[in-house]
Amino acid sequence: QSALTQPRSVSGSPGQSVTISCTGTSSDVGAYNHVSWYQHHPGKAPKLMIYDVTKRPSGVPDRFSGSKSGNTASLTISGLQAEDEADYFCCSYVSSFTVVFGGGTKLTVL
Amino acid sequence: QLQLQESGPGLVKPSETLSLTCTVSGGSFSSSSYYWAWIRQPPGKGLEWIGSLYYSGSGSTYYNASLKSRVTISVDTSKSQLSLRLSSVTAADTAVYYCGRLIKASDAVEYWGQGTLVTVSS
Numbered sequence: 763q764s765a766l767t768q769p770r771s772v773s774g775s776p777g778q779s780v781t782i783s784c785t786g787t788s789s790d791v792g793a794y795n796h797v798s799w800y801q802h803h804p805g806k807a808p809k810l811m812i813y814d815v816t817k818r819p820s821g822v823p824d825r826f827s828g829s830k831s832g833n834t835a836s837l838t839i840s841g842l843q844a845e846d847e848a849d850y851f852c853c854s855y856v857s858s859f860t861v862v863f864g865g866g867t868k869l870t871v872l
Numbered sequence: 873q874l875q876l877q878e879s880g881p882g883l884v885k886p887s888e889t890l891s892l893t894c895t896v897s898g899g900s901f902s903s904s905s906y907y908w909a910w911i912r913q914p915p916g917k918g919l920e921w922i923g924s925l926y927y928s929g930s931g932s933t934y935y936n937a938s939l940k941s942r943v944t945i946s947v948d949t950s951k952s953q954l955s956l957r958l959s960s961v962t963a964a965d966t967a968v969y970y971c972g973r974l975i976k977a978s979d980a981v982e983y984w985g986q987g988t989l990v991t992v993s994s
Contacts, residue, residue, distance in 0.1 A: 765918055796979040796980070798980035806986070807984040807986050809984075813975070813980035851918065853980070859932070860924065861974070864918060864919075
């Protein structure tokens with residue numbers, strides 16, 4: 763399976779909103795609602811931010827939201843904060859116990 | 873709180889076998905609600921799913937098609953350890969290797985290890 767497509771980088775100023783896209787195919791993102799998003803600060807373990815397209819784990823701020831349209835899922839971060847600067851990865855179910863990740867997007871808070 | 877910790881050699885020679893262990897504390901392998909995976913990130917690149925293991929008594933494994941001929945994932949429940957073996961490594965296998973626990977109902981990686989860097993070089 764091919765990696766999901768994400769923009770290499772996005773940026774925004776504190777307080778603004780940014781959206782990161784994740785494009786797959788009708789066999790992964792478009793077919794299932796098992797899309798998740800991860801925040802990754804270099805040198806640390808990735809952190810689950812969104813699962814099942816729109817759900818937030820306990821403790822994740824509601825500034826983080828997810829959506830999906832067709833073969834593209836999106837992560838929106840509103841009210842940007844300096845600590846949001848990180849790499850973000852999407853992930854989609856493909857088949858039983860098989861997932862595929864995106865190439866990652868570097869978020870810069872200006 | 874579940875904790876995962878990867879361990880193994882940080883340097884492997886080309887053509888040899890990479891062997892890593894993920895020690896799990898604070899949880900059980902046998903829950904049918906979860907499954908386990910190895911994921912890697914080559915320098916400057918995105919995450920790549922290597923393979924998964926679902927332990928519901930038997931330990932079914934699923935591998936990335938591009939790595940299938942070289943990968944073996946296994947579990948030792950007596951030691952609470954998940955293992956990865958990747959044979960015939962090349963420089964392209966240089967990466968940070970993570971183990972993770974996924975929620976079966978959503979296929980999301982709920983817990984990650986800190987990751988361990990493995991460099992393939994002579």
